[in-house]
Amino acid sequence: MISEPGTAEAERPSLTRRALCYAAIVSAVPYLVLKVLWVTGSRVGITDPQFGDDGSLLVLNVLTLAMDAAAIALVLAFTYPWGQRVPAWLVLLPVFVGCGLLGPIVVGIPVAVVATALVDAPPPQAALPLAGWVYPLVYGGFMLLGIFLVAAFWFYARSRWPQVFTARTPKLSGTEWSLTAVGSPLALTAAVLLLVDAFQPSEVQSSAAAVAVVRTLFALAAVVGVVGFYPYGGRRFAPPMLAGWFGASSLVAWGAWGVLTVLGGATVVARADTMEVVGALAQLLGGALLALVLIRAQRRVTAREPEGAHRPASPGRAPIG
Numbered sequence: 001m002i003s004e005p006g007t008a009e010a011e012r013p014s015l016t017r018r019a020l021c022y023a024a025i026v027s028a029v030p031y032l033v034l035k036v037l038w039v040t041g042s043r044v045g046i047t048d049p050q051f052g053d054d055g056s057l058l059v060l061n062v063l064t065l066a067m068d069a070a071a072i073a074l075v076l077a078f079t080y081p082w083g084q085r086v087p088a089w090l091v092l093l094p095v096f097v098g099c100g101l102l103g104p105i106v107v108g109i110p111v112a113v114v115a116t117a118l119v120d121a122p123p124p125q126a127a128l129p130l131a132g133w134v135y136p137l138v139y140g141g142f143m144l145l146g147i148f149l150v151a152a153f154w155f156y157a158r159s160r161w162p163q164v165f166t167a168r169t170p171k172l173s174g175t176e177w178s179l180t181a182v183g184s185p186l187a188l189t190a191a192v193l194l195l196v197d198a199f200q201p202s203e204v205q206s207s208a209a210a211v212a213v214v215r216t217l218f219a220l221a222a223v224v225g226v227v228g229f230y231p232y233g234g235r236r237f238a239p240p241m242l243a244g245w246f247g248a249s250s251l252v253a254w255g256a257w258g259v260l261t262v263l264g265g266a267t268v269v270a271r272a273d274t275m276e277v278v279g280a281l282a283q284l285l286g287g288a289l290l291a292l293v294l295i296r297a298q299r300r301v302t303a304r305e306p307e308g309a310h311r312p313a314s315p316g317r318a319p320i321g
Contacts (some may be wrong), residue, residue, distance in 0.1 A: 013079045017155050021079040024148035025072050031141045032072070034134070035065035048129030060261070067101075070094050075149060078156035095153055096245070096291070100253025102146030103246050108214040109139055112207035119206045164238055167301045171232035176293045183293070184223045186286025187251055191219035193279035215250065219283070222247025222290045229297060237301050244294050251287025255280050 013021075037044050038061050074095055077083030083091070158165055172180070198212030225244025228235070258280030 183289030255283030
């Protein structure tokens, strides 16, 4: 169960929280506008007149447009009082996907830029027929949105679920260890396949290799985070939970994206070989199993009062499913 706080602090968002909210919105708007233009038939930023004529790309554009709009709704919920009353799952599910998609971008793009500079390699060739300004606009916006979204969620979570930041690691059940035993090898398989795909001799690019290494580290973080719950009560719950959260969310989000684009036959995918399909499925399934362990552990922790708290039960703090 996940409990609802009734703190007065939630009624008075600080200047910092409001600044994070509107910074996130500003960073999301350029991508939102670009997607609206593409969905409504504009060819702005597209250099190939034949590109994007199939229905699969339209579906992906509508999906990513909705996801960007959802990110804006999320940061508003993280900042203003009405967000404290939103059902927990309606907050946690989209922010889980958002952290998973944006986390590797926030970390990976600076690493890729540094890697490209260190090896004195030419900039990677664009995979899609888009104007040169599209990539920095899109990925620069993603980086900023990821940073501001996570920061806003941090303040929101500390206000709504303070137990997560004070509790000790919970004892995992036999079922949860079984899920970990199945999900961890899948996550590790996905990590290996990411590296193998990026370091194929005929295709090695410093930027792609750097991003693959970052995504591999996220996959490893999912396993380390869940295993880090052992021993019971041995450490604070927040560090392994955060590692598992970002790692599992990256696996689920990018695995789902890979399945949608590869098996959906979208034109954004140049080719779909067996290793890519297996890798996407391993990410999705492994991440989902480890995420289920995290959910069960979080429910157990948030059902308890924060350490040192001795408040009587009230309707405002009733657990919700």
